[in-house]
Amino acid sequence: xxxxxxxxxxxxxxxxxxxxxxxxxxxxxxxxxxxxxxxxxxxxxxxxxxxxxxxxxxxxxxxxxxxxxxxxxxxxxxxxxxxxxxxxxxxxxxxxxxxxxxxxxxxxxxxxxxxxxxxxxxxxxxxxxxxxxxxxxxxxxxxxxxxxxxxxxxxxxxxxxxxxxxxxxxxxxxxxxxxxxxxxxxxxxxxxxxxxxxxxxxxxxxxxxxxxxxxxxxxxxxxxxxxxxxxxxxxxxxxxxxxxxxx
Amino acid sequence: xxxxxxxxxxxxxxxxxxxxxxxxxxxxxxxxxxxxxxxxxxxxxxxxxxxxxxxxxxxxxxxxxxxxxxxxxxxxxxxxxxxxxxxxxxxxxxxxxxxxxxxxxxxxxxxxxxxxxxxxxxxxxxxxxxxxxxxxxxxxxxxxxxxxxxxxxxxxxxxxxxxxxxxxxxxxxxxxxxxxxxxxxxxxxxxxxxxxxxxxxxxxxxxxxxxxxxxxxxxxxxxxxxxxxxxxxxxxxxxxxxxxxxxxxxxxxxxxxxxxxxxxxxxxxxxxxxxxxxxxx
Numbered sequence: 001x002x003x004x005x006x007x008x009x010x011x012x013x014x015x016x017x018x019x020x021x022x023x024x025x026x027x028x029x030x031x032x033x034x035x036x037x038x039x040x041x042x043x044x045x046x047x048x049x050x051x052x053x054x055x056x057x058x059x060x061x062x063x064x065x066x067x068x069x070x071x072x073x074x075x076x077x078x079x080x081x082x083x084x085x086x087x088x089x090x091x092x093x094x095x096x097x098x099x100x101x102x103x104x105x106x107x108x109x110x111x112x113x114x115x116x117x118x119x120x121x122x123x124x125x126x127x128x129x130x131x132x133x134x135x136x137x138x139x140x141x142x143x144x145x146x147x148x149x150x151x152x153x154x155x156x157x158x159x160x161x162x163x164x165x166x167x168x169x170x171x172x173x174x175x176x177x178x179x180x181x182x183x184x185x186x187x188x189x190x191x192x193x194x195x196x197x198x199x200x201x202x203x204x205x206x207x208x209x210x211x212x213x214x215x216x217x218x219x220x221x222x223x224x225x226x227x228x229x230x231x232x233x234x235x236x237x238x239x240x241x242x243x244x245x246x247x
Numbered sequence: 248x249x250x251x252x253x254x255x256x257x258x259x260x261x262x263x264x265x266x267x268x269x270x271x272x273x274x275x276x277x278x279x280x281x282x283x284x285x286x287x288x289x290x291x292x293x294x295x296x297x298x299x300x301x302x303x304x305x306x307x308x309x310x311x312x313x314x315x316x317x318x319x320x321x322x323x324x325x326x327x328x329x330x331x332x333x334x335x336x337x338x339x340x341x342x343x344x345x346x347x348x349x350x351x352x353x354x355x356x357x358x359x360x361x362x363x364x365x366x367x368x369x370x371x372x373x374x375x376x377x378x379x380x381x382x383x384x385x386x387x388x389x390x391x392x393x394x395x396x397x398x399x400x401x402x403x404x405x406x407x408x409x410x411x412x413x414x415x416x417x418x419x420x421x422x423x424x425x426x427x428x429x430x431x432x433x434x435x436x437x438x439x440x441x442x443x444x445x446x447x448x449x450x451x452x453x454x455x456x457x458x459x460x461x462x463x464x465x466x467x468x469x470x471x472x473x474x475x476x477x478x479x480x481x482x483x484x485x486x487x488x489x490x491x492x493x494x495x496x497x498x499x500x501x502x503x504x505x506x507x508x509x510x511x512x513x514x515x516x517x518x519x520x521x522x523x524x525x526x527x528x
Contacts, residue, residue: 063505064498065456072494168330198367204337212328
């Protein structure tokens, strides 16, 4: 029995679907990163109201399953379709899975990343901040030249894990959102192939292989960035994959 | 459900409230509330399996024999590189097919096999019908496999955190290797493992939302059914799309579950760490 050729066929068939998973991740990571900085700063804010709002947001999104969040925001978007999106003429955009998917992923990853950044923010050396203040630096200068460089270096290994987990979470998007035409992602396509010939082992393994390979690529890229961030250190600590810590 | 209320109470709370009380206790809603049992059962049973696989995985990783060590780290790394939903769907399917394949050897005749060529199951007699309970059990096992890998890492790390001196002292007292392992090493390991196990549990309860993917009528499926626009020919549109409100309830349910778990684990850590010097945050 020929084992290699069906695997090669599957690798070909699943190449395009894997791009949809990559798209979801790539579309939501930059926005999530940016929002998370503000959310982390907000969580550490001295303003009680802002701090509590940010804390509530982070707790709610980290304390509930992404699967439910997807369902809720999709049905929320549907509920406002007739009253809001249709009159504004943007229903085609809002309800499009390639737009709504990244939006919900961004909301989710913002919370997880904010928690990582907030933890790192607490670990920024006090002394250096005091020194910066003694030099007469403005708040922005302090952030730019002391807080941020420390924060990103401390947070990077954990952030790498979060990105890998976000990529894994993209597998859930099309279980909720409608699939338009042939815009299937890895799980959809693997499921479709499975229904054709009932070969679960082959199709799901190849899909898993894609997830594994892309995860490794993410690790390689983020490892390179980490090396660059840590280039002033004599020895760069190695990145390790850990559980998406909560708490 | 409303019949159990006494008459004076019905008068007291007013028609509006009475209507809603009746609506939220109708048969479908009661089925929804009852389906919470699947979620909780999957969480508890899944955690038990995860702990089992975790201990097994940690043992493999600690093995002195290289192939076993490789299997152990292969297991823990592979599961982490692949999304949990893939395992969640794959394992029950694969298990079902495996059982049907074995059954097919016994019950299928060449004629029935030829009839069903290219389809699954190999022949009708080999078909294994899976009900809710079977799927639930398989779902628990696959949760156990996925989170067992995380648990294995946690336990592996915790085993190495137990101070050497404790084990050396136990050996000096003349304990055998297995006595040291069971009475000292594993007992002390829990203190170091608890924070990590708490995280695994949080991840696990969040994945119980996926049960509906295996055709189990769990809280997610019921919320979808109850919230969907309800139209009957006699009564017209009973209610429009209420799904997001129902999902919001689920969201709050899971947040509460997380909150309670956090409190319980904090208590457990205090209890397990009594009398020891473990840094607490």
